[in-house]
Amino acid sequence: MSTPPDFKLLRIFVCVARHQGFAKAQQELNLTTSAISTYMGQLETRLGFKLCERGRGGFSLTERGERLLAETQRLLGELDGFGAYAASLKGDLQGTLKLGVLDSTVTDPTLPLPDAIGVFCQRYPAVHLSLFVKSPYELQEGVLNNELDLAMGFFPTRPPGLVFQPLYREQQWLYCSDRHPMYGQRQIPEALVSDLNMVRRSYWSQTELGRHGFKHSVATVESMEAQLILILSGGYVGYLPEHYAQPWVDQARLRVLLPAAFGYQSQFMLATRRGRGREAPIQVMKELLLRKMRG
Numbered sequence: 001m002s003t004p005p006d007f008k009l010l011r012i013f014v015c016v017a018r019h020q021g022f023a024k025a026q027q028e029l030n031l032t033t034s035a036i037s038t039y040m041g042q043l044e045t046r047l048g049f050k051l052c053e054r055g056r057g058g059f060s061l062t063e064r065g066e067r068l069l070a071e072t073q074r075l076l077g078e079l080d081g082f083g084a085y086a087a088s089l090k091g092d093l094q095g096t097l098k099l100g101v102l103d104s105t106v107t108d109p110t111l112p113l114p115d116a117i118g119v120f121c122q123r124y125p126a127v128h129l130s131l132f133v134k135s136p137y138e139l140q141e142g143v144l145n146n147e148l149d150l151a152m153g154f155f156p157t158r159p160p161g162l163v164f165q166p167l168y169r170e171q172q173w174l175y176c177s178d179r180h181p182m183y184g185q186r187q188i189p190e191a192l193v194s195d196l197n198m199v200r201r202s203y204w205s206q207t208e209l210g211r212h213g214f215k216h217s218v219a220t221v222e223s224m225e226a227q228l229i230l231i232l233s234g235g236y237v238g239y240l241p242e243h244y245a246q247p248w249v250d251q252a253r254l255r256v257l258l259p260a261a262f263g264y265q266s267q268f269m270l271a272t273r274r275g276r277g278r279e280a281p282i283q284v285m286k287e288l289l290l291r292k293m294r295g
Contacts, residue, residue, distance in 0.1 A: 007079065009043040010072050012036060013051065017069050018147070021059040077146035077276060093124040097281040100132045100139045102153035104224035104244045110168045111152065111268065112292040119288050127281060135203050135222065143273050149282050152289075154266040156208060163277055165270040165286075167293065171242040174213075174262035175254045179234025183255050190261045199230045199238040212239065213262050239264075 012029060019025040022033045022040075029036060044051055051065035061069060097120075105111050121129065134142065136155050142148035144161050158164055174193070176182045182196070193213070200209055200217035209217060219236055221227045224244055230236045232248070237257060248254040256263075270289075272282060 007076070009039055009046070010076060012039045013043055014069065014072055014076065016040065016052070017061060017065070018145070022054070073146050077273065093280055093284065094126045095281060096128045096130060097285060098130045098132070098142075098147065098149045099285070100134050100142050100148040100151035100153075102136065102139070103133045104241060105152070107246075108170065108241065108243045110170070110243075110293070113152070113289065115292045116285065116289040119292075120285055124281075124284070137203055140271065143271050146273065146276075149272070149276070149279070150285060151271040152268065153271075154268055155271060156203070156205070161274050162271050163274050165272075167268045167270060169265040170268055172239045172264050172266060173242055173245065173256040173259055174237055175231055175240050175245055175249075176237045176257055177232045177234050177248075178253050178255070179232070180237065182237070182257060188258060190258060193237070193257055193262065196237045197235060199227055199236040201227070212264060241266075 012025075012031075015029055016022060016025045016036065019028070022036045025031075025036060026033060031039075040051065047068070049064050050062050051068065052062060053060045099117075101113065105113065117129065117131075120127070132142070132148065134151075136153055137157075139148065139151040139153050140155060140157070140159060140162065143151050144159060152167065154170070155164065176196075182188060182193070190213075194215070197219070198214045198217045199219040199221055200214075202220050202222050209215070219230055221230065224240065227238050228240060228244070228248070231238045231240070232253065239262075240254075245254050249256070270286060272286075276282060277286075
């Protein structure tokens with residue numbers, strides 16, 4: 001390769017890889033597929049090898065393309081971090097801060113994220129903040145791929161490329177609604193509860209399901225709101241965070257089932273990509289959040 005590729009071409013490549021095709025990347029890049037094809041061709045010419053395959057079989061990266069993607073994401077992440085660090089040295093924090101969080105956390109008083117964001121926006125109005133609500137695995141992938149700068153949530157697995165900082169434990173209980181046959185029962189055998197129609201979260205493995213007292217489920221959801229809807233229908237039992245379910249408990253719409261047998265706690269953590277924790281926007285937001293949590 002005689003001439004190194006410029007960063008514009010590398011960013012286009014990362015966007016195309018993320019969207020798995022030229023057409024799907026058009027909107028984000030604000031370019032036509034013809035222009036994207038031209039830029040990708042220029043990048044491949046400078047590199048001296050092919051990055052992707054396109055055809056009837058769909059879009060796919062070549063083996064070299066996969067390897068280059070990982071290194072490009074690392075490089076662009078460091079470049080963005082350098083820009084933020086340079087801005088912080090002159091006391092002018094700028095750029096973009098991309099945060100990720102699990103759904104239903106807005107009702108959790110233990111995680112004062114709105115308060116931390118409010119202070120951050122007042123102090124650093126030049127920073128464009130993006131907030132995404134995703135599943136645990138999507139949050140991890142986002143941080144690993146530099147699509148997210150900082151993520152907060154429960155992470156069943158912990159990839160080596162991420163750094164985790166414990167925050168607090170979120171209490172979960174098993175609930176049924178006032179429409180469920182178990183709602184009015186006082187003496188409920190544990191074995192009977194384990195055989196009830198149960199709604200699970202899509203990111204739970206079979207091992208995780210068994211850890212919470214069930215061998216199988218009959219429904220799957222992607223969000224806490226969807227889980228709450230199914231539980232309120234009376235056809236299912238399921239786990240919910242205590243803070244999220246409390247308003248319906250207060251209205252006598254939900255009831256906790258056998259808390260001694262089925263309650264558990266989820267360890268919430270902050271996740272950052274290894275090597276990025278010292279970047280100014282990430283560090284400032286982490287400090288604000290931890291300070292708010294300490295009161």
